[in-house]
Amino acid sequence: xxxxxxxxxxxxxxxxxxxxxxxxxxxxxxxxxxxxxxxxxxxxxxxxxxxxxxxxxxxxxxxxxxxxxxxxxxxxxxxxxxxxxxxxxxxxxxxxxxxxxxxxxxxxxxxxxxxxxxxxxxxxxxxxxxxxxxxxxxxxxxxxxxx
Numbered sequence: 001x002x003x004x005x006x007x008x009x010x011x012x013x014x015x016x017x018x019x020x021x022x023x024x025x026x027x028x029x030x031x032x033x034x035x036x037x038x039x040x041x042x043x044x045x046x047x048x049x050x051x052x053x054x055x056x057x058x059x060x061x062x063x064x065x066x067x068x069x070x071x072x073x074x075x076x077x078x079x080x081x082x083x084x085x086x087x088x089x090x091x092x093x094x095x096x097x098x099x100x101x102x103x104x105x106x107x108x109x110x111x112x113x114x115x116x117x118x119x120x121x122x123x124x125x126x127x128x129x130x131x132x133x134x135x136x137x138x139x140x141x142x143x144x145x146x147x
Contacts, residue, residue: 001051004121008112010100022114023047045088050125053087056080057128060137069144077141084129089122 005023012019021029023046030039056076063070070076100109 001054001121003117004114005047007114007117009114009118010096011110011112012103012107013110014107020112023118042092045086046092049083049086050089050121053080053083053129054125056083057132060141061132064137064140064144067144068147069141074141074145077137081134087125087129089118089125093118093122 007022008020009023009026010021012021024043027039027043027047030036030042032039057080059070060073060077060080063073096115100111103109
């Protein structure tokens with residue numbers, strides 16, 4: 001996630017003007033251009049929610065590997081279940097690809113390291129969420145908190 005948020009996502013060359021965007025920079029540019037809701041949506045659904053989901057998974061599942069539960073793990077797990085559908089990295093990437101295909105006729109485009117890292121992150125997040133059996137997670141949490 002550090003690579004996704006800090007390295008160039010896309011580079012565009014049009015009319016001798018070079019533009020380099022990072023994911024947080026894209027959200028900021030949308031807000032500055034007057035698209036406050038879209039910019040905040042990009043920031044919330046592609047930066048905040050995935051970070052929260054990944055951090056929550058580590059917070060809940062990490063201690064369970066050693067047989068104990070972190071403080072508030074049940075609360076965090078409930079919120080992870082509620083926030084999981086709002087992790088929209090794949091929707092964002094699809095929108096970016098469609099937009100960049102349309103822009104390809106107007107500018108010279110180059111996918112940056114951030115784009116490829118975001119693609120890998122999408123697969124990793126999907127695999128991490130799919131690999132967790134929700135029933136087993138709740139069972140382990142109940143056993144660990146009752147100790």
